[in-house]
Amino acid sequence: EEGKSACEALASLLEGEAIEKLLSTFLLPLPEQTDQESRIHTSLNINTETGRLSSQRPNLQNQPALEKDVYKMRKAFSAPPGRKLIIVDYGQLELRIMAHMTGCRSMLDAFEQGGDFHSRTAIDMYRYIAEAVERKEVLLEWNTHDGPAPAPMLKDRFASERRKAKTLNFGIAYGMTKMKVARDWGVSLEEAEETIQTWYLARKEVKQWQEEVIERARRKGYTETFLGRRRYLAEINSRDGIGRGHAERAAINTPIQGGAADIVMMAMLKLQEEQRIRELGWRMVMQIHDEIILEGPEETAEEVFPLVRACMEQPFDSPLSVELPVDGSIANNWYEGK
The missing domain is CATH 1.10.150.20 (5' to 3' exonuclease, C-terminal subdomain)
Incomplete structure (x- = not known):
């Protein structure tokens, strides 16, 4: 009985620490860093050793993973009225x-x-x-x-x-x-x-x-x-x-x-150069390692989605010896996109 009580106490302590970290790291600081339009801006830097992008001030690449997002904090990252997010990522890229x-x-x-x-x-x-x-x-x-x-x-x-x-x-x-x-x-x-x-x-x-x-x-x-x-x-x-x-x-x-960073970077360049995506009012707003988020008008989302996937699945002129499948969705917020 004492052992059971001790285990329950430890579990409660660990849960409390996890909640405290969510509050202090994510929930409380982020709203204070938004601009007048309730948008939040980060700085992206290139790691000179691997070519991967890192995020800071604030770090938007370390938001709670979906399975750990018990407070559904990713819902806070949402598209404005009349607009949508396209959230796409590579499967098992490395x-x-x-x-x-x-x-x-x-x-x-x-x-x-x-x-x-x-x-x-x-x-x-x-x-x-x-x-x-x-x-x-x-x-x-x-x-x-x-x-x-x-x-x-x-x-x-x-x-x-x-x-x-x-x-x-x-x-x-x-x-x-x-x-x-x-x-x-x-x-x-x-x-x-x-x-x-x-x-x-x-x-x-x-x-x-x-x-x-x-x-x-x-x-x-x-x-x-x-x-x-x-x-x-x-x-x-x-x-x-x-x-x-x-x-x-x-x-x-x-x-x-x-190599994964090279592929994602080439895909981002291809998305940026894709004229039809720009004409329909879409732009990239965030990159999280193998994942890219775009924002644009709701009425053109269905047309843009396959264009985005095509750019990402063929980042190079010559294909690799293995396919690069991309999964994704059209969503109102970051949480719904998974």
Whole structure:
């Protein structure tokens, strides 16, 4: 009984701290920073290492994530009467860039087939999951319009394995080490190493690309993105293992994270240059990493929406080896756009 009371007290304390942060960081300061038209303005800066935009004074890129927005604060960011917002973002952009840059057949096939990418990774990693799918004991995907699913979904039955696959999908792109896997998952270093190698087993091209990128960085002293943005790595040949490890992770992460920034930046330029979008009275008002928000007249929203998606899905003259699908909606406010 005492243990239960202690847990409830801790939960209440954590909830109180979360509420206090929402109030002090978001809810109270933002209204004080609006102009006479109730608009709020931020400063966007380019990160010279990756090319990503950051926001400050105020930081509008760190608003509460949708699942944590318990007070629906994103509703405060709304279009004026007679106008709408178009809110669009890329799906799994950095993973798609990794698939393109490495030429990884397994990843390219998974994206081409569609469905839940992380579940497909779990199938590659765990033979018993693949066998369960083959025996139709679980389903990789199911269209709810076809009625109740005849079997459990893979992401539900093997939720733990899927979470691990998802962690590695993103973590490998950032040079995740076996030490971090062991610490985060509470397993031995040997188990962590085995799990990472299992991931690489179906993605040998990723491992080869990473080794080539690190070796090239050692020779040149820098790594670079799609558009040739260079990130110089002073410690890439250092005798200090910690500094060298950090530089090696930066060498493989920057082309991917910076490549995402290149794509979003090119998409923004294309949107800005699209004459029809401008003629219909639409303009960009915010960028949040892989997401772009535009504002314009309500009566032209339906015509502009497919133009926006087309600009974002084809940011370059020559397409990549993987599609860049864009999800989005027409909404009255930022909260409704998800």
